[in-house]
Amino acid sequence: MTTVDRNLDQLGDHGHHDEGSYLNPKYGPIATVWDWMTTVDHKKIGVMYLFAVLFMFFLGGVAALGLRIELLEPTRIDETGNLTGAALSFLAEGETVSQAAVGQAYNRVMTMHGAIMVFMFIVPGIPASLGNFFLPLMLGAKDVAFPRLNLASWYIYVFGSLFGVFSILMGGVDTGWTFYTPYSTTTTGQPQVIAMVLAAFILGFSSIFTGLNFIVTTHKLRAPGMGWFDMPLFIWAVYSTSIIQVLATPVIGVTLLLLIFERVLQIGIFDPGLGGDPVLFQHFFWFYSHPVVYVMILPAMGIISDVLAVHCRKRIFGYRAIAFSSLAIAAISFLVWGHHMFTSQGELAAMVFSFLTFFVAIPTAVKVFNWIASLYKGSITFTTPMLYVFAFLFLFSIGGLTGLPLGTLSTDLHLHDSYFVVAHFHYVMFGGTVIAFLAGIHHWWPKMFGRMYSEKGGALGCALVFIGFNMTFFTQFFLGTQGMPRRYASYVDEFTLLHQISTYGSLILALGFVVHLVVFLHSLFLGEKAPQNPWGGLTLEWETETPPIEHNFHHEPVLTHGPYDFDEVVPPGWDPKDYPLPEPTPGGHKH
């Protein structure tokens, strides 16, 4: 009994009144580094994840810029064997090269971009960084359920990423991030391919551990008084994400394992020459990789729900609809993987998968409708996070709507594997996830680092990113419908103009990120100190200090209001004079 009793006594009192910020260095510099490397504090792990994934985003982004610059002009070889036209031809100046060699280089960079962005940036991205930092805070918990597992997951992430980087340093892989057999099992570059596949395999464990941790945390560590429908929508989204991570990732594990066996031992399960079936690989692959698309986008949707509500001071419209649509998307995501394979599978499966694919459009559409409806009668500010929310709504709507011709069978036969697909998923993944990630980083930046950032700088960065992104990818819709296949290192002359607009757009996009980098660095070193609750948020992370103390809360928080009761509650840390409440209306609240 004693175990229980002692802790029951402490309920509501975590007993750490004199603690400082989790960021405070307590010992000498080496000890501080050691403290960070061995920490089990979810906040520190979240910050370490944030920097790790942003570094990977930088690497993948450099690769993307390389691709865009290569595509500025079509590659042509003149009679003397010299490259003409291609913007990167100076790299091969004075050498005789072949079209195939250019293609080879391009394919390696293309794979590097895809593999880094997917496995090392966007899948762990939001959940492992912002999720790790804010999920326990929003739940009012001291930490995630299994703190050491959490740290292990970060180390596994780093270890896996090192394999990926090793693979690139060894000369890179040209399999594409999808590793389609039999190309991936027969292409040259044995150590690199195995290293890259192992990287994805290892990163899977990191993903599983993060997801597992979040599910248990959400189940068992909610603050007293917090029912399932008192949770912020970000938690719902991360929870749904975690379910997908746990259930889908093992399948990519066994797939990649088989791929490694295939390359090392030639076991032939996916090898047509040995009786295997390459389409089986595609099924295995997409059983993971389609749900994982929702691992990428669901947390972004969660961020949008929360950020939008706070910056509009408006209860989110249709809370339950959004919460359930997160779960519905997670569930349906397991039923639709075949829509990546309309051109390689049988007619019956294509029909079934196309039919089911449209079901995933409904909860997604419901979310967008709800967000737009939440703006109604709000009190909208134009802070950087909110600008990003508007950018998200604009770009994600395009991304979602362009999914329709891809889910429709007859139009997909044309658009499959074309630039239209490239544009579509960049609108969803970049216009959705990355934009929401940026919204989230700006929204929670003061809480994480205790400093405000420059609003003007943030807005400038947002504008550049928005313009650059649209220039880069909107053109690609037209490229795709006009017949430009993806993963081409060169193209026929007709596509030159659109490719050039796209490349110049990507440079503007890169400039936008440079602006953000400057703004963040400025904020870290010179930014003014952030108040406890700069935006007036009502979720629990705003109730603690800025930045949070080591054990999150001085007292275990007890939930007294919902996450979005903006017209009933003065936000923590605010003077009621600065926050006029509307006249209470009878029956106008409680979702």
Added chain:
Amino acid sequence: MASIDTHQPALPQPGKEKVPLWQRYTHGHHWRNADDEFDGAKIGIWLFLATEVLLFSGMFCAYALFRLMYPESIAAGSGYLDWRWGGLNTVVLLISSFTIAMAIRNVQLNQQFWARINLLITWLCAAAFLVIKLTFEYIPKWSDGKRPGALFDYPFAQHAHENVWWSIYYVSTGIHATHVIGGMVLIAWLIYRQGKGAYGPTHYTMMEGVGLYWHIVDLVWIFLFPLLYLVH
């Protein structure tokens, strides 16, 4: 899981050596109480088991698909296996599953001696499984040339895709055997910790976790056995 709290007050020194480890266990500081921690750990373990099941589902899926595509090769391949070794291994694993369940029961009742015996039997069963697998299945078959994929070197094959059968056989039983090895390491750790008195009626999370893992290893074999040895 284990405590991470560095702020725990030191235990009173007198009588410390007499208090078994399991009674001195304190739950992680971020949990409200030990039961919450136990429940949370159990959900975590079940989630992990879910990932295990889905990992194996890949091999079951490959089996099902190749059975649909090349039924005669798979049936012929099944014919090469001797159900007696498979059956013996099934019995061995079932017994080990029973003994680890008994070991947990013993720990719950603080019957440390019997817990130890049961854990040892479990470990020995696991070892026996591997020995049988290796000496009577893997080694003779491999030296016959019954190997996966391109390594296939058995001249008396009758069907074009018998190499695919051996790929499935080796990979699925190989992944399973890897899990058995992992289980042996974990059970050995349990035996070591149990000897230190780490598990008792109020704290046996680790035992419960390893037990569940071991049962899932058994469960997978329960399905692999008929699929590989009996279905034709």
Added chain:
Amino acid sequence: MTATLAGINDFVIKLFFGQKADSLVGSGLGGSDAVFLFIWWVSVFFFVLLMGIMGYCMVKYRRREGVPAEPSPSHNTPLEIAWSVIPSLLLAVMFFWGFNGYMKAQMAPSYAEQIDLIGQKWAWSMTYSTGIGASEFTTLGGNNNVPIFVVPAETPVRLRMNSADVIHAFWVPDFRTKLDVMPNRYTPYVFTANALDRSGADDRVQTTTDKKGNEYAYRDHIVYCAEYCGDSHSEMVAVLRVVEPSYYQTWLNTPPYGVTTEPVEVGALVWQAKCAVCHTVDGGVSTGPTWKDAWGYSREFTNADSLTQEMIDRDPMEWDNYIRESIILPGAKVRAGFTNAMPSFDGQLSDVEMRGVIAYMRSLSDRDPGTPIPGYPELEAEAAELEAAEEGGE
């Protein structure tokens, strides 16, 4: 009004696709262009609606200091049901319409013209019912040896596609359909090309004269490989030349070469069709070794005993055998400095073509039989004699 709408629709199609679909799968009421337009208008409606409301709210409900947000309902069940159900109905239309069009791209009538197609790193090749293949080539992008495949207009055509190595995908953007080309099974590519518009309204329809002097009208469509397949993926293109059905029959029965054609000419054609992606004939660098000044020289291999000058001098046929072996089993002897990237052409070349390739390679070398090989003029003469006898015997 209807005319305006049709005009706008045409504009949208032109904006996205360049021109209307040139096949039955793409054009017509059930075609994918019509489905695309339907999806386009649905999307435009919802996008404008949502962005309109968003823009309105941004202006109307922007924050004013000291003024709280007005209370508003937190949910509205009928509204939420409506915006779930109405889009669902539209989605159902898309699905059925799309499935209908998809089936058209899968099914061909029994009388459809059947052509075999092989995709290979990194070239397409077709075998027609008469056994002939592409005989003309053009330049497209960075590829100077793009085969021209002649197909009939207004006739259902079914390509039976198969890959010799990895997965490729056959895509004719103007036909609005593509399908993967698999190494372990056949897949069908079904299309009915629209009639040639010879009124002059379609500037893509042109007239030309073939080698035999027949004048014919045609319309060209580009074929792409849409499934990533490696280094020269972006050069794996072809031209589909749609001609009048009557001319197609003529063309089908005039093979580009027979046993009487000069072997060197045959070899040059085969090179263009199958080898030019990786082997240059002018000494240039590419994936594979160049054919210029190759024949008759000693060779080092990474995985076999080298072909020494001594062996070649003893019997120049060693080189011919080496060529033949490399075509059938490319991995048997991989030349030092190159990777084993070549797929097997086993069964794809006839005897005539094989001999043609060898003759062509000889003709490209400064050590070809015309040049006496130092030290062994009589052996050389014997070989030439043998070859002449062989050709005479055919």
Added chain:
Amino acid sequence: MSHAQEHEYNPADPHGFHEDGHHGHVIVPWQVLLGVLLALLFFTVLTVFQAQFEKHAVYQWGWVIPGWVNIVLAMGIACIKGGLVALFFMQLRYDSGINVLLFLFTLFAVWLFIMFTALDLNNRGHITEWRSGEVISGGSGVGFGEHGASKGRVDINSAAGPVYMRVKDNYIAEHGIEDYEAHGHHDDHGGSALSDAWQSRSHSGLTPGLFSTGVWEHLDDGHGHSHDDHGHDDHGDDHAEDGEHHDEEHANDDHGEEEH
């Protein structure tokens, strides 16, 4: 835990916590565990018996048993066994709802995975029959070194032919055809002749005209071609009637190939 000594341990209720509705600590009676073990052993015997009996019935009594009976019975028994393990050994019967739900959802995901994949791969030939046929080319299999891959990684495209034929040819080249035939088929192929459910779809994809090289002739032998007299349909019937004929028939077949 400073007062651990005071903690009076009660086996029936180790935490005194059963009132708060959590399900973690259940002590399963040993009789139940032992009973489950015995049941599991019984079902193991049953499933082996079922498979052996079926084989016996087909060979000795010539029963015609549809192919699905075997798999349904075997999998049914396996499901019962799995259920017993999950419910009692893994204590799902006593566990909280969330874990049960989780387990069921996992099984559902597995079902989805297998069913949808099979839906595609087993239904390719609805419209064009040759879509479901099999052509072997591409991948690494177009190439095999001298002896399988026992000499290291197989080179792509360095040789051609299905593995099993190549392995056989190598053996015969090394030991002679007599040795091969004398060796016979000592392995138990028993199950392969039970019903016609195990037969492949016909590999109608091959056109001799397109691939008229030696490689493809191997495939033609006995692999479901309608024009092939030694197709497996015939073998199946033979075995069902006369098990002893088995080896001889195959040896002849193989010999025939050798003469090509």
